[in-house]
Amino acid sequence: MADYKPPPLPSPFSFTQPAPTLLTQGAEAHLYKTVSLDPSIPAALKIRPSKPYRHPILDRKLTRQRIVQEARCLVKLIREGVKVPALLALDWEGQGGDSGWGGAWLLMEWIEGPVVRVVLEQWEAWMKQNSSSLDEAQRAREEDRVRDLLNRMGAAGAEMWTPMGLLWRGEIVIIDLGLASQSTQDEDRAVDLYVLERAIGSTHPRSEALFDALLQGYRESYKGATSTLKRLEDVRMRGRKRSMLG
Amino acid sequence: MLAIGMEGSANKVGIGIMLHPKDGGAPKVLANVRHTYISPPGEGFLPKDVARHHRAWVVKLVKQALREAKVSVADVDCICFTKGPGMGAPLQSIAIAARMMSLLWKKPLIGVNHCVGHIEMGRLITGADNPVVLYVSGGNTQVIAYSAKRYRIFGETLDIAVGNCLDRFARTLHIPNDPFPGYNIEQLAKKGFRLVDLPYVVKGMDCSFSGILAAVDGLAVSLGLSGEEQAKADDERINSGEADRDPDARPTRADLCFSLQETVYAMLVEITERAMAHVGSKQVLIVGGVGSNERLQEMMGTMARDRGGSVFATDERYCIDNGIMIAQAGLEAFKTGFQTPLSESACTQRFRTDEVFVDWRD
Numbered sequence: 284m285a286d287y288k289p290p291p292l293p294s295p296f297s298f299t300q301p302a303p304t305l306l307t308q309g310a311e312a313h314l315y316k317t318v319s320l321d322p323s324i325p326a327a328l329k330i331r332p333s334k335p336y337r338h339p340i341l342d343r344k345l346t347r348q349r350i351v352q353e354a355r356c357l358v359k360l361i362r363e364g365v366k367v368p369a370l371l372a373l374d375w376e377g378q379g380g381d382s383g384w385g386g387a388w389l390l391m392e393w394i395e396g397p398v399v400r401v402v403l404e405q406w407e408a409w410m411k412q413n414s415s416s417l418d419e420a421q422r423a424r425e426e427d428r429v430r431d432l433l434n435r436m437g438a439a440g441a442e443m444w445t446p447m448g449l450l451w452r453g454e455i456v457i458i459d460l461g462l463a464s465q466s467t468q469d470e471d472r473a474v475d476l477y478v479l480e481r482a483i484g485s486t487h488p489r490s491e492a493l494f495d496a497l498l499q500g501y502r503e504s505y506k507g508a509t510s511t512l513k514r515l516e517d518v519r520m521r522g523r524k525r526s527m528l529g
Numbered sequence: 530m531l532a533i534g535m536e537g538s539a540n541k542v543g544i545g546i547m548l549h550p551k552d553g554g555a556p557k558v559l560a561n562v563r564h565t566y567i568s569p570p571g572e573g574f575l576p577k578d579v580a581r582h583h584r585a586w587v588v589k590l591v592k593q594a595l596r597e598a599k600v601s602v603a604d605v606d607c608i609c610f611t612k613g614p615g616m617g618a619p620l621q622s623i624a625i626a627a628r629m630m631s632l633l634w635k636k637p638l639i640g641v642n643h644c645v646g647h648i649e650m651g652r653l654i655t656g657a658d659n660p661v662v663l664y665v666s667g668g669n670t671q672v673i674a675y676s677a678k679r680y681r682i683f684g685e686t687l688d689i690a691v692g693n694c695l696d697r698f699a700r701t702l703h704i705p706n707d708p709f710p711g712y713n714i715e716q717l718a719k720k721g722f723r724l725v726d727l728p729y730v731v732k733g734m735d736c737s738f739s740g741i742l743a744a745v746d747g748l749a750v751s752l753g754l755s756g757e758e759q760a761k762a763d764d765e766r767i768n769s770g771e772a773d774r775d776p777d778a779r780p781t782r783a784d785l786c787f788s789l790q791e792t793v794y795a796m797l798v799e800i801t802e803r804a805m806a807h808v809g810s811k812q813v814l815i816v817g818g819v820g821s822n823e824r825l826q827e828m829m830g831t832m833a834r835d836r837g838g839s840v841f842a843t844d845e846r847y848c849i850d851n852g853i854m855i856a857q858a859g860l861e862a863f864k865t866g867f868q869t870p871l872s873e874s875a876c877t878q879r880f881r882t883d884e885v886f887v888d889w890r891d
Contacts, residue, residue: 290835308836310806336831340724372756373728386791477734481683 289331293374293388303328311349316393319371325393332386350387358393368392422484469507471529473514476501530606532863533594533630534856535587536681537623538615538643539668540566540574542583542657544590545853546598550862556653558858559598560845561853566851570705571757573696580618587626595851602634612640612869613880617669619718627872633850639859640869642668644849644882647816648680650854653843657814663797663829664882665849666817667692670797672734672804673882675890680882683804684734691793694738698789701746702782703760709849710766714786715822720767721726721787723780729792734803736796747788754782794825811838820848833850861889 296303296317303317313329317526319326331346333339350373357370372390410425417425469511534545543563549556562858566582568574578824588635593887595602610627631638648662661678662673670686692711698712704717727744729739749755754763763782780788801813826842833840847854865888 285874308806310803333831334795335835336828337795338724341729341791345729474733481734 287397290330290386293330296388297327302343306409310362317390319390327391327393328388328389329391330386350375354389368394412523470509472511473518476511476515479520530640530860530862531604532601532649532856532860533605534641534651534852534854534859535608535623535627536593536618536645536646536852537576537583538613539666539850540568540579540582540587541850542566542590542619542623543682543850543852543855544594545851545856546594546600547853547856547860549705549864551865558853559600560594561851562594562597563643563849563851564590565708566596567707568627571700571703573669573700576616576618576751579616579680580622582827583619583622584626587623588821590852591626591630599600605634605636607614607637607785607854607859607863607868608634608876609624609639609641609863611695611876612695612874613645613877614643615876615878617876617878620878622701624794624876625673625875628871631871637863637868638871638874639834639867640876641855641859641862641875642670642882642885644673645680645885646858647848648673648814649858650847650851651814651816651841651843651856654843655676655811655814657841659810660803660812660841661808661813662809662813662816663820665691665697665797665815665819665825666800667819669817670736670738671882672800674804674808674810675887676808678887678890680885680887682881682883683807684736684800686785687732687735688735688739688806689742690746692817694742694793695819696791697742698745698749698786701749702783703755703757703855709818709824711716711819711887714790715824717783718786718790718824719783721781721783723776723778723787724791725780725784727788727792729796731796731799734800736800738793741792745785748780749782749785752780752785754785760789790822790824794822794828798828801829802832802836805833805836805838811836813838813840814844815840816848818849822843837862865889 291297292299292303292315297467299317302323306314306316308314312329315328315330317326318324331350332345334342337345349462354370357367358365360420361369364460369392370389371392373388377385408423425461476498479497498512502512505511530549530551532547532549532563534543534547536543536545541563544560545562546561547556564582564586566574566579568578591806596680608627608631610624611620627638630636644664647649647664647666650661651657652660655724657682659675661683662671664671664673668690669680670685670690670692674683675681692825695714696706699706699714703712704713706713725745725748727869728740730740746755753759760782766784767781789837805813815829819825820842821844826840829842830840859863867888
């Protein structure tokens with residue numbers, strides 16, 4: 284198996300000193316830490332590299348559509364006073380690559396803190412190790428703490444977009460809107476929530492029940508939640524997902 | 530241990546004989562025979578016809594498999610059959626044969642989930658230990674990852690399976706069903722190069738194909754490409770090379786097949802990549818009939834390489850429905866003490882992949 288090499292950076296960043304450091308590789312995007320304007324100002328760089336497996340026409344269309352969508356979401360949220368990183372710059376044509384088309388990128392304000400997913404994973408590992416030595420009350424308290432965290436996460440994403448990756452420092456800040464839709468329709472919100480539910484359920488089988496805490500936070504902070512959550516029930520049972528008995 | 534696997538959930542009836550040596554050596558495929566019911570161009574297969582076909586072939590195939598494997602009935606430890614999911618009538622015809630053999634030879638029955646059969650066979654053949662599995666066929670489209678004794682479904686189709694989408698488009702274009710429609714679409718798509726704009730439907734981790742089918746069907750009709758005579762005329766146009774040069778010329782059937790493949794396979798690769806990013810896996814295993822498509826394998830390979838991983842795929846002997854995969858998954862379950870009593874041996878058209886308790890994996 285060949286060692287993994289991330290694709291070359293698009294043009295302004297290929298000259299940045301020190302070079303941007305790769306933080307994570309998601310399915311669709313690479314997240315780098317870099318600086319903006321001045322070496323003392325950290326910034327998060329999100330690159331959506333072109334997907335060579337796709338037909339070039341389809342690839343450009345999808346990449347462009349999605350990065351513009353994400354930027355619009357960010358701007359709209361900032362205007363509404365939701366805690367998200369500020370949008371600094373954007374290139375949807377991705378003209379910076381050597382071959383002319385290297386994918387699109389988005390430069391955002393840097394926010395320091397651990398990602399909620401990591402916090403959850405650490406908590407799970409810790410619980411697995413220590414749960415036998417805890418008594419009922421302590422265990423309940425621990426679970427309350429995590430429930431509270433997810434509750435706030437639900438509240439932060441409540442306005443209309445569902446966060447896929449989050450950063451936490453006492454407050455929840457939504458950092459990844461890659462899959463968010465700008466739509467105000469129950470349908471789209473419910474699908475977003477459903478994706479999050481499966482994401483939590485599949486990577487944290489033990490914290491499946493905690494999704495309810497997240498929904499609770501969502502319900503309390505967003506007034507249209509009732510109809511969205513009702514639609515979520517539909518989405519869960521949609522197509523082939525209903526019980527396959529009989 | 531020796532098992533007979535019997536599969537007949539769709540238009541293929543397959544019998545396989547699998548040996549797991551007692552000393553723990555590598556499992557051996559002793560026989561893998563299959564017969565396919567093929568419907569004429571422009572038509573799909575009906576459950577009643579398929580069931581009739583399976584009933585006519587199953588005894589012949591079992592005899593042939595035992596002959597090829599050079600084993601006698603006394604050597605057989607268990608009889609594995611497809612419990613579901615699949616088409617009702619064909620499933621029943623095979624289940625009846627399995628029950629009859631079980632009673633006649635006094636061997637235990639093992640009901641196997643068809644999807645789990647594909648996954649276990651793919652793992653055995655390719656040696657992939659913990660891959661993200663893309664299961665794509667005429668009846669199923671799922672992205673699966675193993676976690677805590679279950680094959681969990683990450684993403685799946687919301688309506689029809691990707692293979693069904695291709696099969697039905699083949700009917701519209703009057704593309705032959707022999708050996709199977711997807712293969713003929715793939716061959717025709719190699720002559721296409723104009724990408725027509727089709728819907729791209731990924732909803733979270735799931736995808737949907739019925740809208741794409743309606744769109745591409747509609748396009749075929751409006752371009753005058755649906756039906757038998759039109760197919761002949763269009764073939765002449767493609768083969769004469771007349772449509773080759775001008776990128777803006779009217780799309781051919783080849784172009785439509787090309788565009789359909791590019792679009793639906795891009796969707797599949799996208800949701801697979803998402804699942805890989807989620808579980809942190811670097812391996813992908815493609816199983817199911819559509820998994821034999823070389824363009825899909827190529828796209829998946831490009832994606833996996835970009836992530837520093839690799840793709841595992843099997844050839845048509847093992848990725849298209851077969852009996853040996855049922856024997857393999859059945860034996861794994863049998864070794865953990867699993868058996869299906871006669872009273873519970875009814876088959877079911879709906880049997881979720883994640884309902885199976887996978888006791889044989891850590």
